[in-house]
Amino acid sequence: MKFQKPYLLKEIAEIINAEFEGNAEFPVTGINEIHKVTEGDITFVDHPKYYKKALTSKASVVIINQKSEAPDGKHLIFSDDPFRDYNYLVKRHVNVSKQDQQIDPSALIGNNTVIQPGSFVGKNVTIGEDCFIHSNVSIYDNTIIGDHVVIHSNTVIGADAFYFKRRPDFYEKMISCGKVIIENHVEIGANCCIDKGVSGDTIIGEGTKMDNLIQIGHDTVIGKNCLFAAQVGIAGTVKIEDNVILWGQVGVNKDLVIGEGAVVYAQSGVAGTIEGGKSYFGSPAIDAREKMNQIRHMHKIPELFNKKTS
Amino acid sequence: MKFQKPYLLKEIAEIINAEFEGNAEFPVTGINEIHKVTEGDITFVDHPKYYKKALTSKASVVIINQKSEAPDGKHLIFSDDPFRDYNYLVKRHVNVSKQDQQIDPSALIGNNTVIQPGSFVGKNVTIGEDCFIHSNVSIYDNTIIGDHVVIHSNTVIGADAFYFKRRPDFYEKMISCGKVIIENHVEIGANCCIDKGVSGDTIIGEGTKMDNLIQIGHDTVIGKNCLFAAQVGIAGTVKIEDNVILWGQVGVNKDLVIGEGAVVYAQSGVAGTIEGGKSYFGSPAIDAREKMNQIRHMHKIPELFNKKTS
């Protein structure tokens, strides 16, 4: 998330009441999670395991829970709870809509686009031309939808990321400040959920088609011309390349890549990165032919034991 | 789909700007996909593998991408892209509702039927007597619902079939011209999706009861008094006979039959036709007792290898 206008480093430090090291007049342009952060922005780190990653990231300012020297070109803000202070800064800049109207007046809606009764469109939403938004769809703030997009009834675009930090007695929610971007010629079925990004964006690539009851997690990026059958579930921060086919009820774990043109058979579970151009089956998913071969041999297993004991 | 009044063969050929062979004055009564087509209707075929099937189907008119002689009683229309021309003809006769009202004035709603706030009812919908449609349900055009039917909140009846043809650079959507028929005494849970037929109808048989978050694909026909637990997913063009029980999260592949009284245990995947009167388990689903036996022996497998290597 970029701020509407930059803050000075000393202003940021004052907002969260913290000490800092570096140029007090440095202009801070935005705030983002470690994987998405760009130059001029703030990120945070609260575990020694990730100190190095944060200090060598593109962030210009790091909120950190250990006093140390700032590396060249970096600025540090010292906090006893960097997650809390990061979330506080994000929250100041994210206003959840409390609108009374089903379609917020700030929404930009293209020519020849139909929005059926009962659909809700939040603040700062853009919808292109020749789209058809069926009844009772919910579109959260800041969503961007291209041209020739179809969204079937009761689908939800842009709900919050499922991202919580464990505290001793409760879970603290990471405030989502990303959005959903749906490119041209995408079709999304009924009762689907596409969550907004935590810090980056969740993107559905041009020409991709989804059936009903599908879950797409936060910050996941899906390529062009993919085909997902009903009840597929994809976790957060996944990258799915072009022309991938996922059959019904497939589950995909977080933080992985599915290569271009991969096909995953029904009910499989993708546990780690898989290469493109191949077919997969099983939970965890492996090469489809190997899995089929295992299944064929499964039938003989009981017989094997009977022989051995007789 | 039947046309409101017949076209002459020469009129159809003119609409899609194509040559034809046969009686120019032949009255064409409708258009349908190869599995559902009836006498007097048009179908299409674009792959040599299916030429024979199309030419011996009940269709009176076949749009085909190879010049050939018309068999007795058939008429041919020659096209370089039969899918495109078939879709074009269907599209001319399907008008997607752009209605402004939540309940279209054309809907016929029986005595003593309650439709709660937020529900959407499209054009030419019929709902019988003593039904209860809970809040925020979406019912697409042309749906037919019998008497004593309960539909829980946020369920979607009649969204488009998930049916796309792969083109070199994109997917082209097959226009759905079928509908959903829900018979008497059916109860459907919350957040379910029942898609309309591509060319025939999706039918939910009398007395069948469904839990929440269930997916029923296009042209699937479900018998009487079936029981489906939550998160079941059934693909397109499936036939499920009477008294079938599917437990939670079961997946059913397309183009198959589940015989009368079959029971499929939770999380199973039905990959092909299965006989009635039996119980099934696993993905792919097999006889439940055999699967249970395999699972029991699975526990001994690691031990077996340890013995062999020691």
Place this chain on the structure above:
Amino acid sequence: MKFQKPYLLKEIAEIINAEFEGNAEFPVTGINEIHKVTEGDITFVDHPKYYKKALTSKASVVIINQKSEAPDGKHLIFSDDPFRDYNYLVKRHVNVSKQDQQIDPSALIGNNTVIQPGSFVGKNVTIGEDCFIHSNVSIYDNTIIGDHVVIHSNTVIGADAFYFKRRPDFYEKMISCGKVIIENHVEIGANCCIDKGVSGDTIIGEGTKMDNLIQIGHDTVIGKNCLFAAQVGIAGTVKIEDNVILWGQVGVNKDLVIGEGAVVYAQSGVAGTIEGGKSYFGSPAIDAREKMNQIRHMHKIPELFNKKTS
């Protein structure tokens, strides 16, 4: 369910036109299913297998399909169909809302709580302070929601239990008379379904967080600070203790307990009660390390057979 004021035993018997044994003036205070019934209440039993359980339950009145002596402190009502008569009595006291307004005037809504457009709130609903109910949510009658609760779009709270009695020719629905209780600081994702209790209540414990497209069955009780990923499905009358984590697409069978702090990996199926403090995987779910070990050995199975036949 407690009656608004007690009936005399003879009045109850008259309503269902049945004979009875016991004190005609006994004040009957409510009606409940055998597992939830409390002193002063009616329950029913229609199978000899459960006669003893019913007659030794906390119920003061038992509707039973066999003439017999009433045990000490119990009263009997004789019926040829106890399920029908029980359901009839419940139905007299449950009025399903036919309201015309999206938010029923009887709803009590706390300070600083936002209910976005398109959401439906039934009769006698209570929502606490500082809650955010996103667009197109459906909340059925009698639901109780605490403070600081977030519910994302198109979720359904309080739909009927999926609970049917098989009759020779059809399924008869058990009328739900319980409700849903959501405690403070709970967050529920988009397109979820939380069913009301059949006779008791479905409870989501304080601080629990749920992702999208999740199913929670009737009378299920979930502890504090649990975390459920997308597309989890939990059947009815389950008890989940505090701090349980269920990953994506996990299924949980009915009538079981998941112990405190248990973790169940993605796509697993929990078939019976499991202990707390451990990790589980597979369908049916077993100790996660044991399952992983089985899977590692699965790869060698085909090779094993090849050796044996060569």
